[in-house]
Amino acid sequence: MSIAQNLQAFTCPLPLRDYPNIVMGHGGGGKLSRDLVAHLFAPTFDNALLAPLNDQAVFALNDARLAFTTDSFVVKPIFFPGGNIGELAVNGTVNDLAMSGARPLYLSAGFILEEGFALDDLTRVVYTMGQAAKRAGVQIVTGDTKVVEAGHGDKIYINTAGIGIVPDGVNIAAQNARAGDAIILSGAIGLHGIAILSQREGLRFDSEILSDCAPLHDLVAAMLAITRDIHALRDPTRGGIASALNEIADAAKIGIEIDERAIPVPRDVASACEMLGLDPFYVANEGKLIAFVPDEIAPRVIEAMRSNPLGLDATIIGHAVAQHSGMVVARTPIGATRIVDMMIGEQLPRIC
Amino acid sequence: MCLGVPGKITEIYEVGGLKMGRVDFGGVTREACLEYLPDLQIGEYTIVHVGFAISRLTEEDAQATLALFREAGAFEEELGADTG
Amino acid sequence: MQSLDSFRDEARVRAVMEQLARVATREWILMEVCGGQTHSIMRYGIDQLLPKQIELVHGPGCPVCVTPLEVIDRALAIAARPDVIFASFGDMLRVPGSTTDLFQIKAKGGDVRIVYSPLDALQIARDNPGKQVVFFAVGFETTAPANGMAVFQARREGLKNFSILVSHVLVPPAIIALLGDPENRVQGFLAAGHVCAVMGYREYEPLAEKYRVPIVVTGFEPLDIVNGILACVRQLEAGRAEVENAYPRAVLREGNVAAQKLIAQVFEVCNRKWRGIGEIPASGWRLRDEFRDLDAEQKFDVGDLRVNESPLCISGLVLQGRKKPNECVAFGKQCTPAKPLGATMVSTEGACAAYYRYARHTFAVVSEQ
Numbered sequence: 001m002s003i004a005q006n007l008q009a010f011t012c013p014l015p016l017r018d019y020p021n022i023v024m025g026h027g028g029g030g031k032l033s034r035d036l037v038a039h040l041f042a043p044t045f046d047n048a049l050l051a052p053l054n055d056q057a058v059f060a061l062n063d064a065r066l067a068f069t070t071d072s073f074v075v076k077p078i079f080f081p082g083g084n085i086g087e088l089a090v091n092g093t094v095n096d097l098a099m100s101g102a103r104p105l106y107l108s109a110g111f112i113l114e115e116g117f118a119l120d121d122l123t124r125v126v127y128t129m130g131q132a133a134k135r136a137g138v139q140i141v142t143g144d145t146k147v148v149e150a151g152h153g154d155k156i157y158i159n160t161a162g163i164g165i166v167p168d169g170v171n172i173a174a175q176n177a178r179a180g181d182a183i184i185l186s187g188a189i190g191l192h193g194i195a196i197l198s199q200r201e202g203l204r205f206d207s208e209i210l211s212d213c214a215p216l217h218d219l220v221a222a223m224l225a226i227t228r229d230i231h232a233l234r235d236p237t238r239g240g241i242a243s244a245l246n247e248i249a250d251a252a253k254i255g256i257e258i259d260e261r262a263i264p265v266p267r268d269v270a271s272a273c274e275m276l277g278l279d280p281f282y283v284a285n286e287g288k289l290i291a292f293v294p295d296e297i298a299p300r301v302i303e304a305m306r307s308n309p310l311g312l313d314a315t316i317i318g319h320a321v322a323q324h325s326g327m328v329v330a331r332t333p334i335g336a337t338r339i340v341d342m343m344i345g346e347q348l349p350r351i352c
Numbered sequence: 353m354c355l356g357v358p359g360k361i362t363e364i365y366e367v368g369g370l371k372m373g374r375v376d377f378g379g380v381t382r383e384a385c386l387e388y389l390p391d392l393q394i395g396e397y398t399i400v401h402v403g404f405a406i407s408r409l410t411e412e413d414a415q416a417t418l419a420l421f422r423e424a425g426a427f428e429e430e431l432g433a434d435t436g
Numbered sequence: 437m438q439s440l441d442s443f444r445d446e447a448r449v450r451a452v453m454e455q456l457a458r459v460a461t462r463e464w465i466l467m468e469v470c471g472g473q474t475h476s477i478m479r480y481g482i483d484q485l486l487p488k489q490i491e492l493v494h495g496p497g498c499p500v501c502v503t504p505l506e507v508i509d510r511a512l513a514i515a516a517r518p519d520v521i522f523a524s525f526g527d528m529l530r531v532p533g534s535t536t537d538l539f540q541i542k543a544k545g546g547d548v549r550i551v552y553s554p555l556d557a558l559q560i561a562r563d564n565p566g567k568q569v570v571f572f573a574v575g576f577e578t579t580a581p582a583n584g585m586a587v588f589q590a591r592r593e594g595l596k597n598f599s600i601l602v603s604h605v606l607v608p609p610a611i612i613a614l615l616g617d618p619e620n621r622v623q624g625f626l627a628a629g630h631v632c633a634v635m636g637y638r639e640y641e642p643l644a645e646k647y648r649v650p651i652v653v654t655g656f657e658p659l660d661i662v663n664g665i666l667a668c669v670r671q672l673e674a675g676r677a678e679v680e681n682a683y684p685r686a687v688l689r690e691g692n693v694a695a696q697k698l699i700a701q702v703f704e705v706c707n708r709k710w711r712g713i714g715e716i717p718a719s720g721w722r723l724r725d726e727f728r729d730l731d732a733e734q735k736f737d738v739g740d741l742r743v744n745e746s747p748l749c750i751s752g753l754v755l756q757g758r759k760k761p762n763e764c765v766a767f768g769k770q771c772t773p774a775k776p777l778g779a780t781m782v783s784t785e786g787a788c789a790a791y792y793r794y795a796r797h798t799f800a801v802v803s804e805q
């Protein structure tokens with residue numbers, strides 16, 4: 001096939017062809033993002049390690065199994081309640097590795113700086129990154145810096161890559177979730193996304209909500225100390241728990257049933273979501289994880305999580321089931337059911 | 353149409369000739385225009401739609417509504433028992 | 437303040453459902469007018485818990501859904517202009533026009549901004565004196581006081597770079613049009629609670645009397661909705677046809693008089709086309725002549741607009757309650773929220789989107805013949 005024919009194949013079928021240009025939704029973590037990966041990146045780069053589309057790739061090198069991940073951070077504003085883009089970059093990468101059960105070791109940090117960006121602000125970001133790396137027990141061992149002209153970047157973008165070691169006997173991947181698994185959520189949702197939104201022009205509001213940005217590898221280690229048989233882990237970042245659950249249901253070809261009453265939503269987050277017409281299930285988190293574990297071990301895993309500062313409110317929110325493969329269904333607060341669907345682009349505030 | 357969210361007035365002031373207020377929606381607060389409820393006082397509740405207070409909401413009304421639902425239920429049950 | 441949780445309490449909702457099952461001795465067809473109510477019904481699954489005798493039909497109370505394609509195309513043309521900052525509520529962003537949508541305009545460099553309130557758009561105008569700021573003023577009566585105040589304030593401040601593109605529609609004419617249709621099956625209405633918070637419910641009284649239909653002013657929380665349904669069914673069982681207020685904590689019979697005064701100053705009644713339904717006389721508001729300079733429709737010449745509706749889309753029938761979303765052959769196939777053919781699938785409180793997003797697991801989808 002010629003390149004032109006190849007490209008044609010990649011941009012068919014419909015989803016990509018509908019949008020001849022990239023739109024914001026392509027970065028939202030919902031269906032548009034997934035389609036871009038599934039219909040363009042994955043088939044083009046085409047290899048077995050990429051194919052499962054987990055947040056990290058795990059492969060054997062000599063006698064070790066390594067986890068390898070990359071991430072880019074473009075959050076706006078760069079300083080938000082509870083953190084900044086720098087610690088988000090470190091913790092986010094650490095978490096991508098931790099979601100494979102890996103012990104995170106080394107990070108890279110590439111900076112794209114906009115001409116005119118204040119050195120004071122850069123210092124704050126970088127200093128925080130150093131602190132976050134120390135806290136997470138990782139080293140930033142290589143990096144790069146580029147500067148783009150004013151107007152061609154958004155103050156600062158950070159790209160990272162991360163490497164960690166996966167312990168023996170640990171096989172954590174989305175596709176390993178099984179019908180019957182208990183689904184554990186490590187704590188209350190919506191904090192990061194609402195903290196960011198509270199600063200967004202046009203939507204600005206006052207709150208004391210702080211981002212939950214935090215490294216989760218210790219929490220995962222505590223869980224692994226109870227059992228190696230953790231099937232799947234996901235940190236519900238962009239797209240919230242709804243997207244994370246849908247991705248796992250899709251990858252593992254299982255259905256998911258959750259109980260809305262079991263999902264902890266802080267009062268302020270709930271209020272902010274009410275005000276803006278948002279569903280907390282789609283709001284980003286940066287210090288939470290979802291775990292699929294065999295039902296019998298779940299209580300002990302939860303006990304271990306609750307002994308960790310980042311898992312104090314860990315709770316079972318539902319189960320994986322054999323029915324309605326690929327679909328997430330929730331019990332509503334009044335006892336009926338509703339689908340928790342994959343988001344399409346970004347979640348938008350509404351007035352209706 | 354009409355996401356209207358209840359909130360409590362915590363401040364009242366004027367901006368550009370418009371009566372404005374700070375509204376607490378249960379932990380998060382935002383400015384809203386109070387021009388349409390000129391008698392609204394600090395501490396009172398209102399329903400806010402797209403940044404405008406459109407209706408005064410009283411705690412008594414809310415409680416009464418809930419009680420009404422409860423009572424109606426109880427009343428109906430009695431009635432049902434009699435005629436059922 | 438009583439938290440919203442009380443109005444979502446399962447035990448209370450079930451208690452009302454039980455009463456409903458006892459009270460309803462025959463089948464009744466009710467329509468909830470407001471898209472926000474449709475959204476609440478589908479999101480909580482209220483329709484799943486209703487006794488079989490009660491059928492809920494979803495009304496045209498989705499301003500995003502009923503905004504004509506021409507208006508959307510006009511909005512997109514304005515938003516594409518380099519001298520314009522286009523501000524809109526989030527709801528409108530994904531609505532496709534004939535060839536594009538606001539996201540794609542944004543992708544091509546258009547300055548499109550989401551705002552929470554029309555006053556935010558006004559602030560954008562103050563902050564950007566070199567640009568024309570256009571606010572997409574879509575809505576029912578509920579949003580008119582806000583949109584009107586933005587215009588009023590802009591005039592007061594002498595702002596020259598602010599205008600609104602109006603697509604306001606009114607509920608009572610829509611109800612009249614529905615009731616006037618010989619194929620109408622709706623026997624009782626749940627009126628839109630926040631529309632009535634602004635306008636009051638006096639104007640529904642002649643309708644209830646003339647057409648012999650109960651009209652119950654209803655709120656949006658699950659308990660409010662089921663109580664509205666119960667009140668409506670009680671009336672139907674008793675042969676009554678009155679306007680009743682099941683949302684007294686937020687609605688007064690006379691509504692918000694101050695808001696009505698401002699609306700009358702800024703807007704006047706006009707005929708409006710409802711997408712999928714057609715023109716309904718005296719069913720909309722437009723800016724009065726003296727505010728022509730703040731009317732984006734007058735201010736911007738976007739040339740000829742050629743409108744292109746999908747032949748498969750039955751939005752109009754859905755909006756009138758004549759078809760359910762799952763009775764459309766395109767539902768879930770050619771038409772999904774990711775690739776919508778019409779506004780009822782794009783808008784979050786459009787019936788089609790609500791059905792697809794929350795409830796497609798509960799009913800069979802019509803198969804193509």
